[in-house]
Amino acid sequence: MHESSLILGIAGLPPESARNCVQELFPIPSGEFKKSINGDLLFLETTERKRYKSIITCRDVNSPLVDRIWIGSQITLGCIQNLWQSIHPGSVEVQLIRPAVEGSICVVNNFGDPIKFSTSDNQVKLYKSYEDVIFVCFRPWLTMCVTDFSLETDEWKMQCGWKLVLEEI
Secondary structure (H helix, E strand, C coil), X not given: CCCCCCXXXXXXXXXXXXXXXXXXXXXXXXXXXXXXXXXXXXXXXXXXXXXXXXXXXXXXXXXXXXXXXXXXCEXXXXXXXXXXXXXXXXXXXXXXXXXXXXXXCEEECCCCCECCEEEECCXXXXXXXXXXXXEEEECEEEEEEEEEEEEEEECCCCEEEEEEXXXXX
16 A cells, blocks of 8 residues: 655655655746837747756655655656646647656546547557547656755654655756
8 A cells, every 4th residue: 555646766655754745846947037128028938948846745754765865866756746738639649748657647538538548658549539629647757856855853743744845857
C-alpha cells in the first residue's frame, strides 16, 4: 500500500513521511513583460524551453530521506499534480509534453466519459477519431534539481513537516 502518489526517484519514502503532500507546479518564466510605446503589454520570450518549478510540502509523523536530497541534487519526480492536454477534433493521437507516470493516463470527452486509448513511446492514440475535443490527463515525470528544502518538527504534536523546492532541468 502506498501512502502517497508522490514518487521521488531517489529511493522510497519512509513510512508515515509523505501522507497529505501538497504539490504546487508552475511555469518558470522564459522571458519578461514589457510595455510597447502604445501601452500594450507584451511578453518577450527569450527561449522556447518550457520548464516547471515545483514546491512540495507535507506534514506527517516522519521526515523524508535527506541523504540524497541536497541543494543541487538531481532527482526524478513522479508528480502528484496532473497535467492536461487536448486531442483536436478529427485527430487520433497526441504526443505528451512530458513522460507519464505509469498508470496515470486518463482520456475523457467533454462530459468526463472515458475514451479507449493505447500508449506507445509517450504518445496517446485513440482507437477512433471524434468530432469534439478529447482531453488527456496524466501525472508527469520531471527531471528536477533541488533548489531548497527544509525540515520542521513539532515535538508536542509529534509531527514533522517538510518542504522541497525543485526546478526542472
